[in-house]
Amino acid sequence: VRLARTLAEARREVGRLRGGGARVGFVPTMGALHAGHESLVERARRLGAVPVLSVFVNSLQFGPGEDFESYPRDLERDATFARRWGVALLFAPEAAELVPSGSRIGVDPGPLGERLEGRMRPGHFRGVLTIVAKLLNVLRPELAVFGQKDLQQAVLVKAMVRELNFEVEVEVAPTVREPDGLALSSRNAYLSGTERAQAPVLYRALQAGERAILSGERDPRRVREEMLRVLVEAPAVAPDYVAVLDGQDLSEVEVILGPTALALAARLGPTRLIDNVLVNPEEGGG
Ligand code: AMP
Secondary structure: OEEEOOHHHHHHHHHHHHHOOOEEEEEEEOOOOOHHHHHHHHHHHHOOEEEEEEEOOOHHHOOOOOOOOOOOOOHHHHHHHHHHOOOOEEEOOOHHHHOOOOOOOOOOOOHHHHOOHHHHOOOHHHHHHHHHHHHHHHHOOOEEEEEHHHHHHHHHHHHHHHHOOOOOEEEEEOOOEOOOOOEOOHHHHHOOHHHHHHOOHHHHHHHHHHHHHHOOOOOHHHHHHHHHHHHOOOOOEEEEEEEEEEOOOOOEOOOOOOOEEEEEEEEEOOEEEEEEEEEOHHHOOO
């Protein structure tokens, strides 16, 4: 794996890959790499692209009092994984170059940016979209791959690419989970023993909602109650939100008619975890 630390190096390396005829498949991350990130690299490769992975802990997407300072950073470890996964280029820009102090311009995520995660984390999606736009402008990939794990982020990135006319194909890959259902996340490392033991309740709550829909429930309030009922069984888990949404644009729904997103966020001690599933009611017996 080649390592680029400056924007000029990154542009040069991507130019070299493309000169060799490659389609570039970009996987942006904040590092602390895990099998979820690996699945995005694999997806890029399966789509015929040469995988390029970035590691950047983006200060713009963290709010005051969040975990920006404590977020796990270990570039050597990340490089080892990138090499093992066959990543062609690891781009780890310096904050001073990618986000010079005094930067003021940003991408406005619109109304969806204020809901769900955006309501709990004001400014979060402006920070995400701004950095994704910058990385896309530097690398100019043909393809960019995001995880369904951060569903609202994926929906907003797609909207940005469409509405701001970026020339990149956006792919969303399914969430990779631990055997007990917990979605892989760099933040899982923060969990205490008790918290880790109770964390799978997030996915169990989503599955309860999914079961309700697949057995014919069409009232989003009832589905939400099902999920909450399961979630509150775990005393270490404090829900931030539990939502039943349109699977395409994450708008609120009055009746469940088509593809539906079940999304939730919860705090386990100091750690905030999010998860979601997409449910297609047509596939149920109801
Ligand atoms: P992060 O490093 O957490 O900012 O995530 C970088 C990318 O990996 C994002 O597109 C995430 O949605 C994706 N991702 C994170 N966790 C998972 C997971 N468990 N399964 C699939 N993709 C994931």
